[in-house]
């Protein structure tokens with residue numbers, strides 16, 4: 416019914432229009448809204464991290480005491496006491512780390528889940544046009560990987576940055592205290608390190624972005640093809656699809672390998688420098704000691720320990736820069752999704768309750784799909800009296816489904832208006848409208864669950880008796896009786912265990928349960944045989960005699976069954 420999927424969505428006009436810096440700061444504010452409620456938990460994590468840093472910093476000092484005042488002074492008491500303190504501190508650090516992790520994981524997951532729920536709520540409001548031009552795999556990647564990346568940076572990385580900074584500042588102070596001369600030597604090596612990394616990093620960033628894009632291509636491919644296995648089999652396209660996947664994988668491997676190798680070099684160089692620094696410290700320190708410097712062996716060992724301890728936070732801080740580059744890509748992708756505008760909200764006159772019965776009037780209606788070169792239709796005028804039985808027919812692509820999407824306000828017209836019982840549809844709350852104007856489409860969408868669950872999808876509170884009545888009217892009981900658990904039988908994902916006609920009958924029963932003021936059957940009984948279809952339509956009349964019924968069908972139905980036959984768009988030959 417819909418146009419084939421167009422190429423991947425470019426950035427939405429709204430997203431493209433706003434200056435990048437402004438959009439980024441909006442996005443921060445949005446993300447901060449989810450972090451704020453977790454302030455107390457994050458504060459506790461920070462405090463515990465500080466304690467862990469202090470416990471860590473005390474270790475080199477205790478090492479110095481152990482060597483200088485214990486081992487070299489041959490004082491067993493000091494050795495035992497210092498060793499005891501070192502063990503106690505290590506245990507304390509373990510307990511602190513455990514508590515910290517417990518608080519952190521909870522807060523971090525709540526933030527991610529909050530962001531994803533908000534984004535999913537946004538996706539649920541988007542018009543069909545958006546889904547017609549967006550690949551499902553791409554959308555999933557934004558909701559999964561990209562959002563995860565943003566959350567990890569917003570929470571985990573920032574906490575690790577604070578932690579690393581505290582450790583680093585503490586260690587540097589300690590190093591300067593232990594030996595200013597050795598600290599200077601270390602600073603020189605660090606400067607070399609920074610220069611090399613600033614050359615390597617941009618290459619790693621570009622490669623990781625390309626590697627992420629290649630990964631998204633693979634997931635988009637899999638989502639599309641896994642949903643179309645049957646079509647692939649019947650077109651004997653297995654080997655073609657496999658070789659396409661092979662091609663995509665080859666690109667992923669190539670980019671991943673390049674990103675990993677450069678990443679390895681970026682990580683290995685600081686390690687090499689660290690080893691050189693430790694060797695340098697011992698060599699320079701020992702030479703100084705031999706030349707009469709009052710440097711003690713304990714101080715030298717403590718200094719080397721400090722340097723080794725400083726390497727982890729230093730790595731973490733450098734990694735943070737790399738992560739920031741990846742996050743910028745992810746932020747952009749999340750932002751593009753957030754910037755897709757949902758249809759404008761109009762405060763409805765009718766928030767709920769029954770819609771009064773009345774005529775459906777269409778005046779000068781026109782609609783152009785987003786990105787489409789021409790209008791699906793224009794200048795549409797119709798009047799369908801309340802309770803009328805109407806057959807809407809017309810050539811393929813003439814805009815019948817577009818018209819029905821407009822009736823449900825899934826999309827908005829570019830000109831004209833539609834009214835129901837003298838109320839402009841734009842004045843009716845969307846949820847209320849969709850409870851009273853129900854559509855059964857050709858493609859019956861079923862979810863994992865029982866047949867009864869699927870029938871109840873629009874009215875979860877419906878009674879057993881109501882469900883049974885609509886199941887009978889729509890002909891569901893015909894096949895449900897043959898199933899082991901009747902209406903309590905579970906259907907597989909998307910109702911795949913049922914035939915097309917069976918799925919359509921479940922969808923019809925679901926619509927009947929809504930007791931709508933207007934029922935549109937858009938090729939919704941096309942998979943039923945003629946006798947079953949006629950029986951189902953007669954049952955609809957019997958069950959909902961006052962409901963306006965619009966049947967959209969290409970079939971040669973009997974016009975005598977209808978009060979009105981509309982050739983769509985009005986004026987075109989029947």
Ligand SMILES: Nc1ncnc2c1ncn2[C@@H]1O[C@H](COP(=O)(O)OP(=O)(O)OP(=O)(O)O)[C@@H](O)[C@H]1O
Pocket residue numbers: 416417418543544547784785786787791809810811812813814815816817818
């Ligand atoms: N999301 C979309 N984006 C752009 N163009 C679209 C979109 N959906 C439909 N169209 C175009 O709008 C026109 C009307 O399509 P529509 O699906 O409403 O026709 P239809 O009468 O229901 O066709 P059929 O009888 O084949 O189901 C077609 O030219 C179609 O290509």
